[in-house]
Every structure is written in C-alpha cells, then in structure tokens.
Amino acid sequence: MSDPERPLQTRAEEFLTLFTKGAELTRELVHENAHLRRRLLQMQQQTRLAARDPADWERHRRDLLHRIEGLEGERKETLSRLEELEHENEEFARRQVEVEQENNSLASLYVASFQLHSTLDLEEVLRIVVEIVINLIGAERFVVYLVDDKTGILEPVASEGEPAEGLVRIPLGQGILGGAALARGATCRDATASEDPSAPIVCIPLRIEDRPLGAIAIYNLLQQKDCFTPLDHELFNLLAGHAATAIFSARLYAQSERKRNTMQGLLQLLTK
Template identity: 35%
Template sequence: MTEKKGRPSDRPPEDLKKERDAFIQQFFRKGAQLTEELLRENERLRDKITELESENGKLRAHLASDSAIRDLLRKIEELEQEKRDLVTQSVRMVAASDRFNSRYSEAEGELANLANLYVALSQLHAARNVRHVLRNLKELLAQFLGAGAFSVYLASPDGKELVSIASEGVAVEEIARMPVTEGVVGQAFSKGEIFFDETKDVSKGSIEDPAAVIPLDFNGRTVGVIAIFGTLPQKTEFVNVDTELFKLLGAQAAPALINARLFTDAGRKVPGVQAFLDLED
C-alpha cells in the first residue's frame, strides 16, 4: 500500500514564531515590571501605612495628653474653688472668733468692773466708824479713780457752806470751806448732779476747775460732795466704769458715813431685837 503524503506541518512560520516569542517575552517583561512596580508601590504603601500608624499613635498620645491636661486643669480649678471656699470659711471663722473674743473681753471687762464696784461698796459699808469710812473712801478714790487731789465735803448745819471733813493732795486751808453758791463745786451740790468734762485732761484739774464733783445723796437729799481736783498723771480721762463708780459713791458714801456715826453714837452696840420690832414705818 502506497503511503499518502501528508499536508504541510501546522507549525507557524519562523517569523511568526519569533514575533510570538518576542511578544511573550515582552509580555512577561511588562508583567515583571508591573509586578516590580506593584511590589514597590506596595512597599511604599506599607511605609506610608507605618508612617500613618506612627502619626496616628502620636495623635492618640497627643489627644491623651490633652485629655490629661484638661483633667488636670479641671482638677486644679476644683482645688482652687475648694481653696476659695476654705478661705471664705476661714475668714468667717476668724470674724466669728474676733466677735467672740471682743464679746468675751467686754464681758470680762464688765465683770471686772462689777467686781470693783462690789469691792468699793463692801469697803464703804464694812467700816464701823467714820474714820475708817473716810480711810476706805480715800483708798477707793485713789485706787479706782486715780484721784491725786480731792476733798470730801458735808454741808454746814445752815446749808450755806461745804465743810471739808477729809482731803488728800491739797492744802487744807485752801479747800476747808466753800460757799454752796459759788464755783463748780457749789453748782454740783445745789443741782445734785455729777459734774465732769469728758473733753479735758482730768489730770490737770484744779481747785477752781475740778476734774469731777460727785454729789452725796442721803434719803433723796444732797448732804455733801466729793470734789476731785485732779488725778494722777497717768490718769488723763474718765471711762465708763468711772462714771458708774461716781454713781455708787454718790449713793452709798453718805449712808456709810452717817451709819458709822450713828453706830459710834450708840456705843458701837448692836440694838436688840425689840429695837427693830418697835420701828415705825
């Protein structure tokens, strides 16, 4: 059997093969280049992502720091407000303490004044004879009122003169008798009013211009006066407690003197109970 000759081979011509191979190679080269570019771009993107993550971390840290600062500032403001509140409370407490101390000092001063008045009253009425009453009266005038020159007067029987029964710091002949119608001493006796000038330096008083004159009252009638002609140098003014002592002496000195005189006249004997039962109203 005779073999048939086949058709020419399907293989492409050499030129076409070369062109195909060239295309394939170029395709792969382009693919390789594209792959390299993609890889480079991917690497760049990775670097960019890393950079962004780093910046993001910094931003987060910054935001956290800002938040911490805001918290700190808020805490500082709260503490400042608390401090202001405490300062306000402290000021109020100091003011309250000052008021308390002031009231306490006033109460303490008033208590001391009352004690002085009580001592003065006790000393006046503790004496059982006129000499002791006058001695105690002198001590009261010197110690409590700072009197340096003074005289205790009683009215004469005719009521026209004031007669000195005790004095200190002045010549007796200068103040022994005074008319009830003359001078500050006579006016105070006639009017039955306490006299003293709050505007003057009482340590610079004189016989003509005394520092104070205190009428002595007995049973609603003025029977004498205490004339303070001047005080000691350190005593330049009379204060509130002094005026209270003026009133006490004006009300109690005369009864103390008269009671001491009557007690002496009675032989310094205490009357029996019948004497009190027989008293008339």
C-alpha cells in the same frame, strides 16, 4: 600537691569567679534591655493612639480643667473659711478683753462697795472714801465735803494733797462745787484741762434721794493717769450712792449710840 601548682589553681578560681560575675551582669543587661524595649513600645503605642484620637486628648483636657475648677473652688472655700475663722478669732479675743475688763471693773466696784458698808464708824467711812478715791480712781488732790445740817454749808471733812488753808467752807448751791453738790450725778470736765487749778475736774454729789449730804471734789489725778475711764464713772456713781448711804448710816448709828448712852446713864441714875 607541689607549691608551683598552688598559684595556678588560685588564678583559675579567680577567673571562674570573674566569669560568673560577668555572666550575671550580662543577664541583667539583657533583662534591662528587654524591659526598656517594652517601655519604648508602650510609649510609642500610646503616642500613636493619642495622636490618632484627638477626642481622647480633649476628654483628658476637659477632665483636667474640671479638676482645676474643683480645686479652685475648694481653695476659695478654704480661704473664705480661714477668713471666717480669723474673724471669729479676733471677735473672741476682743470679747475676752471685754470680759476681762468687765471682771476688773466688777472686782473694783465690789471692793469699794464692800468696804463702804463694812463699818458704822463715820471716821472709818471717810477713810475708806479717801482710799477709794486715791487707789481705785487715782486722784492726787481732792476734798471730801459734808453738809452741816444746821447751816447748810459744805464743810471739808477729809482731803488729800490739799493744803489746810485751801480748805474752805462752801454754801450749798453756790459756785461750781456748791451747785455740783445739788446735781443728780457727777459733774466732770476734761481731766487734762488745767486752766484753773482751783476748779475741780470732777464733783461727785453725795446724796440720798433728794437730800444732799455732801460732795467729793477732785482737783487733779496722779501723774500716771491722764484721763477718766468708764470704770471711774462707775465709781463716781457708786460713791455718790453708796458713800452717801454709808455716811448717813454711820451718822444715824452715832446718834442712836449717843441716845442709848444717855438713856443708860439716866437708867443708872434712876436705879441707884
């Protein structure tokens, strides 16, 4: 084949391709046109039918209203359930805080009680009482008094933040502290009231049954603590009973030890 013939054939092929594409496009357009005609006819028919049958429209409307009503009901129910769940959630969170608080209190009470009964040495018991009052109650200035069995006078035996000259002996039943030592429970006044710094804000009587053993007088709290908590009141009760028992046991043990030593000494003298 000669060269001048080649472009003619190429052009013929291009024309054929173009023609084929044109034919395809035309077929697609005809198909689409037929589809649109059918849709138009369907819609015209629907409109005619609907217009002819208002009862059908009414039925549709009622169905839709019914459905809306149903959905409204569901929405209300869901909202109410959500509210219930929120309420339950709040209650659960509140309970959790309470349980946590209770756990904290129990831990502090357990530690205080465990420590008080961990020794039979009076000095050690008094040191533990001081530790509890500082670390668990948060007192800055306080005095622990024990009753002298012979004189019936409250003698200061341990203190914190109180100058030595401020430590005075108090007869049982006299004054605020003397009276509070005979009371059945802790005597408290407003921890923030500071009109008289010499008056204790709380007096905890130490007693076994009807026998007064002493008292703890707290004069002020650590600066970061502004009031007593429910746990503090539990600790006052614990100290009133358990500290008294621990002190009583330690004194008894010391007495029996002294007696035992005396007996041993006597025995050694006799057996020599």
